[in-house]
Amino acid sequence: MIVNFAERAHNHNWRLDPIIRSLLDTDFYKLLMLQFIWKHFRDVEVTFTLANRTKNFSLAERIGAEELRMQLDHVRGLRFHKSELIWLAGNTFYGKRGIFEPEFLEWLENDFLLPDYTLTIDNDDLCLSFRGLWTQTTLWEIYALSILSELKTRTALREMSEFSLDILYARAKAKLWEKIERLRGVPGLKLADFGTRRRHSFLWQEYVVKAMRDTLGMSFAGTSNTFLAYKHDLEAIGTNAHELPMAMAALAENDAELKTAQYRVLDLWRQTYQGELLVMLPDTFGTTQFLENAPDWVTDWTGQRVDSKDPFVAGDEYIAWLKSRGRNPEKKLVIASDGLDVETILGLHAYFSGEIQRGLQPGDFQNASDFLDPNKWLPKKRIRFSAGWGTLLTNDFRGCDPNDRVGLDPISLVCKLTEANGRSAVKLSDNYSKSMGEPEEVARYRRVFGTAGQINVPAVV
Amino acid sequence: MIVNFAERAHNHNWRLDPIIRSLLDTDFYKLLMLQFIWKHFRDVEVTFTLANRTKNFSLAERIGAEELRMQLDHVRGLRFHKSELIWLAGNTFYGKRGIFEPEFLEWLENDFLLPDYTLTIDNDDLCLSFRGLWTQTTLWEIYALSILSELKTRTALREMSEFSLDILYARAKAKLWEKIERLRGVPGLKLADFGTRRRHSFLWQEYVVKAMRDTLGMSFAGTSNTFLAYKHDLEAIGTNAHELPMAMAALAENDAELKTAQYRVLDLWRQTYQGELLVMLPDTFGTTQFLENAPDWVTDWTGQRVDSKDPFVAGDEYIAWLKSRGRNPEKKLVIASDGLDVETILGLHAYFSGEIQRGLQPGDFQNASDFLDPNKWLPKKRIRFSAGWGTLLTNDFRGCDPNDRVGLDPISLVCKLTEANGRSAVKLSDNYSKSMGEPEEVARYRRVFGTAGQINVPAVV
CATH class of the missing domain: 3.20.140.10 (nicotinate phosphoribosyltransferase)
Structure with missing residues (x-):
């Protein structure tokens, strides 16, 4: 050469x-x-x-x-x-x-x-x-x-050392692949990369995203990373975050304005985006009070992202709220995005897009065929579910360092x-x-x- | 760029x-x-x-x-x-x-x-x-x-696909590393690469050999591959093989000459190499008859390579034979080279260079510290042991193909x-x-x- x-x-x-x-x-x-x-x-x-x-x-x-x-x-x-x-x-x-x-x-x-x-x-x-x-x-x-x-x-x-680095990445890739294998072919599964902020590195996030694109087919909805979406023709995913209601609340002149800030921000959002991008984040000041006091037009929104509440509990709460307001939850969407890994993703998908048989745990879903096993899963969609997979997608190097250090x-x-x-x-x-x-x-x-x-x-x- | x-x-x-x-x-x-x-x-x-x-x-x-x-x-x-x-x-x-x-x-x-x-x-x-x-x-x-x-x-x-290839090699490297981890630091262990003929590829053999050189320290004796020894300053390992006694036997003019061919080849070898490189391969026509009828000068040889016999049995037979001829087995060498993988290497090393406690299996030796555990191992050398690790060192891609094919x-x-x-x-x-x-x-x-x-x-x- x-x-x-x-x-x-x-x-x-x-x-x-x-x-x-x-x-x-x-x-x-x-x-x-x-x-x-x-x-x-x-x-x-x-x-x-x-x-x-x-x-x-x-x-x-x-x-x-x-x-x-x-x-x-x-x-x-x-x-x-x-x-x-x-x-x-x-x-x-x-x-x-x-x-x-x-x-x-x-x-x-x-x-x-x-x-x-x-x-x-x-x-x-x-x-x-x-x-x-x-x-x-x-x-x-x-x-x-x-x-x-x-x-x-x-x-x-x-x-x-060069050799340790090589083994590190080999193990991380093998680990990523074990995760992808468990998700591959699961009927109806939807997930997206939400891992930009805590990624191992830009190039590793890019590798992970391309791996999912190449192997998960329709289950891979896209990435929250705009540059990767741009570079690789993927869907850019995301709507809004806590900073909007936090700022509007801080700007409120009195307690009454403070209390309505969380809805005013949504109202302004739907005006801004002409009724598109209607996924809300209701937990800034507590999800339960948010839903209880929400004006009725909030039930028109497409779905919610769950952040600080146990997503199994938050999804159930959302479904019950929708029913109490006379809406059909099956058309709505729950997005979980906090600390997800394969087991929780499979468990939530089964729980919301189907029904786990009594006595089974999310961990009992080891691979795609389990989802087709009527002994484990009865297909009966309660609400649409999508996973926003973050840190444990783009930065899971635990146990990969051949010298067993934890710096990664x-x-x-x-x-x-x-x-x-x-x-x-x-x-x-x-x-x-x-x-x-x-x-x-x-x-x-x-x-x-x-x-x-x-x-x-x-x-x- | x-x-x-x-x-x-x-x-x-x-x-x-x-x-x-x-x-x-x-x-x-x-x-x-x-x-x-x-x-x-x-x-x-x-x-x-x-x-x-x-x-x-x-x-x-x-x-x-x-x-x-x-x-x-x-x-x-x-x-x-x-x-x-x-x-x-x-x-x-x-x-x-x-x-x-x-x-x-x-x-x-x-x-x-x-x-x-x-x-x-x-x-x-x-x-x-x-x-x-x-x-x-x-x-x-x-x-x-x-x-x-x-x-x-x-x-x-x-x-x-490119991605499948990447996962394949990631998994193979992770697998290789698991093997090396179990061998790393085992006191007194000696092993060499014997994997040229059935290797995955030249470059993979080179990777494996460099990995062992970088991590196994004194336990890595060298490689049978002359080019890798030359290229990387390693010891070249090996002495002789079946073709020598096979040819001399074929050239024998009668049954008496046939019977002595296996010893004449050794005699010629020690003359050729002035008393160096004295490792024999006694199984060409059966190890038991070879040892039984061997002239006494054969007991002067440094050791033997075990090929077609269970190496635990063959080593014991060699030790007993040396003792019956009044020689001290502790100075002699047994090299195993047939179908070895980590478990057998650890087991043979413990069996010959020490003593496995009753009731334990080679598989009970999961890592280096087990060899220092007096409940598992009593250091008491019976004979020197060295492993010639072949196919399952340089070509173990079983289970690494992400598409589960067996072509590798x-x-x-x-x-x-x-x-x-x-x-x-x-x-x-x-x-x-x-x-x-x-x-x-x-x-x-x-x-x-x-x-x-x-x-x-x-x-x-």
Whole structure:
């Protein structure tokens, strides 16, 4: 083989291996929300703050501040390519062309600019935050999380020999394949990649997504990653997230406005997208109160994404609510997206799209043929179900390191809206202990919304 | 990345991906035996014939005759490189320099030439044989077997998608690693690669050998593959094989000469190699009769390779024989080389280099620490043991094909000496049903050597 002198010299010249290769490398819902914010909240200023939810894990120990700065600076230097904007304009999303308005795309091309970041090291932990116009700041969330996740990966890989690296990836691929094998051919199954923010690396996410595309057929609905959807002709998946109701709630002038914020945001959303993309996320201030007090038009929405509640429980609650409002659940959709792996995906699919026989566990569904076994499964659809498979799809390297180290195990980082126009943003969620925000504000929100249906609520005598 | 135009065009131009890249790509014992034959049997003419021992497997179905011809022709066109011959002259083998004589190396350089082959297709099976001077013909054995093995691999790979291929190799690497993990750190373990002839492919054998070198430390003794030893600074392992006693037996003029042929070959060997490389292969006409009737100087040899007998039984027989001749077995060596995999290697090592507690099976030794567990193992060396790990080291792809096909499972091909100077060559071995040769000749050999210690001997009333 003749030496490629240019490539060899270039490999020595390499200054930065960028983690974010395109501004499209973000969750699709961020772009939908960005247009929404651009239309309705153009002057709101926000802060996004990084939080590390994994105990006994010091980010500063595993990620060099200088390396992080270089990656963040690289993203600030990126611009949307013309071809990417033309794709956003011309592609169909959820079957509809023209989801993004020409004026918005012009703004993306000419006026969009990520604000600077604030990075300090405090008590051995990295403190990273982003402050600026909501329209400019919101996209930082996913870029920052993917960068931190991949930098942590690179630190772990740096300690490994070439042979160990080869075995690592061989094992990770074999593990991925075992997962795909169990999902392959399961009748009616629908799932999508939701794993951008906590991925092992961009290239690994791309590998995983292509593997699913090549093997899962119609069961693979697409990816939340806009760049991968663009690059590989896949469906871009996602609608909206907690930051919308959180910001609208923070902007409310009184408790009455606070209480209706969660519905006003949906109302504004359906106006913005002309009755498309109607998947809601009802758990920002507790799902139970959300459903109980919802105006009737909320029952027209296509479905809901379940995030902080046990998805078996949340799906049942949604079905019961729909029936109580005289709607047919069979046409509606439940999307689960929190900490999923194969067993839960198969179990939820069987539970909602069919019926598990009494006494069986999700783990009893080992492969496709079990779903055709009438002793295990009675096909009887209760509601449509789709899985948003995240971290354990794109970053499951547990047990793959031949030296048995845990540096590649996934950790739980979030980068959340903490302020809007100077007021603390709050999330209660369906898990009392997972609430976020300043304590006094959290207490006020609990007074307004109650804690019905939440778990881990302290007992009050 | 800038396109490498030359490489891309060259990839389209490729006519042949050669399986044998060097004449050194053969088992080291073939070269030792070649020098022996060149010294003592320069005028003997022989035939080597391919035999397929796997039932229900048609070679002709899985291997194209034209492709086979191209590979065989390619080997006929190869010559020893100067650098390879200089290495053979200057390297130490088993601690000794100058094992190969200058005249022999000159002959290799100037006069060695593989004779033509005969290839026909008969009843859907490939018939392949080689005929010519023994000195020219003997090396065909390993080249032919590795070519057939890799062509079979290529046929199976050709049916697979890029993703399936990637998963295949990921699984094979993960599987290899599980094996290495169980062997890593086992005190006193010694093993070598003996997997050239039935390897998945040359590149896979090279990968496996480098993996063992990088991870098994002193436990990895080296490889039987001379080219890999040369390329990677490893010890070349091996001494001699059945073809020597088979040919000398075939050349014997009467039954008395036939009976002593197995010892005369050893006598000639120790003269040729000045008392080095004294590992014998006693099973050509049955191990039990070989040991019983052996002259006393045979007890001076360093050890024996066990091929067709259960190695636990054969080792015990050798130990008992050494003791009966007043020799200390602890200094002697048993090499097992037939169908080994991790469990048998660990079991044999514990059995000969230590002592398995009663009631335990080889499978109870799952990892290195078990060998340090005094409840499982009492260190008490009975004889030195070394494993010659073949097919299940270099070609264990069972269960790795994501489409569950078996085209990559190893098969049992041999290419054996069938004639010497026009007389039928015979092997009895320690397994009655595995004898080879013309029936009348086999019967005569059985009369001369008996069948003591052989298994599968038909009951005689």
